[in-house]
Amino acid sequence: MNKSTDIHWYPLRVTYSRELLLKEFLDSDGVENFIPMRYEYVKKGDRKIRKLVPVVHNLVFVHTSLERIECIKQSPGFSLVVRYIIDRETHQPLIIPEVQMRSFIAVSGSYEEQIVYLDPEITALQKGDRVHITGGIFEGVEGIILRVKGDRRIAVCIQGVMAVATAYVHPSLIEKIED
Template sequence: MDSNETDLKWFAIRVTYSREMALKGYLDQCGIESFIPMHYKEFIKRERKVRKLVPVIHNLVFVRLNREKMDEIKADISLKIPIRYIMNRERREPLVVPDRQMYSFIAVAGAYNEQVVYLDSNVLSLREGDRVRITGGVFAGVEGVFLRIKGDRRVVVSIEGVMAVATAFVHPSLIERVS
């Protein structure tokens, strides 16, 4: 990749007709960092239970590029896979996810743990609760908001306006408040 590492940003992208895996394959071929939140889902196939890894939200892909290269890719493959930016409605520009927030999100969502709970961003008001960092365990280094969900204490990492993901139970001794 010919762009500076500092110019790279995480963009939230929408594709049509559940073609997020096709876009991810294209991006992987090009050596472009991307992420699709996935989870295991059980299906009945020929009277047998089959467990398959599928996207949590169809049509959603996070891509790490600079804006110019993202616009080039958007134009290059628009005939095969139409893609659009998810927009920040207040600023009327593409939604950009900060690196630290995205890597915390990937650390939790990329675990494919059945105890991870995905939440719609409209359901939660993440301004309530303390900003925290997990200091130990599987999610060490993850920063988010400490909330009680489904009776357990969890750390929620939110991509504003898109979605949020909550860790499995985190013992309070493994959490420190971030100012």
């Protein structure tokens, strides 16, 4: 296997809040990518407007090879803007496992207001069972069960980057994953 041509999910830092500009460039180039978004109310004049904005500014998840990312970094306008998030143990660009990223997209891909984004340290400190959701809108998602704001939720963590928790999930839709 050639590490530079293998396709994985990579989280990238994008400086100067240009994440939506990078997304537009990647979309036009046919590169799969994801930015967690949510609705916010922004005041414009004396009116409040509901606007879709990134949950975390300067963060884009890209599904491609390191070789392709290097080409993107050399593209006009992105040479000083795009940076890897480095794994502290291996000192290599952080790779997100496919299953983990698909679960993360399934939860954070909806713009539902009941979704709660968490700091990864919060979920790392909680002792929870690994579970699989068997039905409902989050069917197929794998994560850790924990209590957030008084409700039982499933947290999907991307180690060292961020975590997202589902809305309340009924216990009948949760199946424990045995190690």
